[in-house]
Amino acid sequence: MTLKRILPIVFLLISTFSFAQPNDEKREQIKQLKVAFITTELNLSKEEAEKFWPIYNTFEEKQFEMRHEKMRNLKKRMDGESVDKMSEKEAATLLAQMEETEEKMFQLRKKLSSDLRPVIGSVKILKLKKAEDDFNRKLIKQIKENRK
Template sequence: MILKKILPIVLLLFTALSFAQPHKEKREQIKQLKVAFLTTELSLTTEEAEKFWPIYNAFDEKQFEIRHDKMRGFMKRMDAESVNKMSEKEAAALLAQMEDTEEKMFQLRKKLNSDLRPIIGSVKILKLKKAEDDFNRKLIKQIKEKRK
C-alpha cells in the first residue's frame, strides 16, 4: 500500500530529472518510469508480465512512430499562416491524411486489446488504459510545473 503512494512521487522526481538530459535519454527514462508505473498499477503476475511486455512494447513503439513521424508533420503544416494559405484541395488532402493516421492509431489500439485479452483479461486491459492516462496526466503536470 505504501509502495502505491510512494512510487508515483518517486516517478515524478525521476521524470523531473530526466528533462535535463538529451531527448533520446529523456524518452528512455520516461519509458522506464512508465514500465514501473504500469507494472505496479496492473499487478501483473510473472507469467502475465512475460507475455504482456513484448506485445505492449511493440505497440508502444509503433504508436510512438505514428504519433511523432506522421502527426508532427501534420502539426508543422497546421500553423495559422499555413492553414490560411491552403487551398480547399490541399486542406482536404491534409484532413484525409490526418483521418488515416487517426484510424491507424485506433486499429493499433484495437489490435493491442485483442492480443492482450487472452493474456491479462478485459479488466486489466481497462486498468492499463486508466494507468496510461494517469501516467500521462502526471507527466504533463510535472512538465507544466517544471516550466513555471
C-alpha cells in the same frame, strides 16, 4: 512496495529530468518510469509480465512512429500561415491524411486489446488504459510545474 511509496519516487525522478538532455534519453527515462508505473498499477504476475511486455512494447513503438510521422507531416504542411494559403483541395487532402492516421491509431489500439485479452484479461486491459491516462496526466502536470 505499495503504490503510495512508489508514486512519490516516480515523480521525484520525473522532476529531476534535465530538459537539456537529448530527446532519446528523455524518452527512455520516461519509458522506464511508465513501465514501473504500469507494472505497479496492473500488478502483473511473472507469467503475465513475460507475455504482456513484448506485446505492449511493440504497440508503443508503432504508436510512437505513427505520432511522430503525423506530427512531422503536419508541421511540414502547416507552418506559419500556410493553412490560410491552402486551397480547399489541399486542406481536404491534409484532413483526409490526418483522419487516416487517427484511424490507424484506433486500429492499433484495438489490436493491442485483442492481443492482450488472452494474456491479462479485460479487467486488466481497462486498468492499463486508466494507468496510461493517469501516468500521462501526472507527467504533464510535472512538466508544467518544472517550467514555472
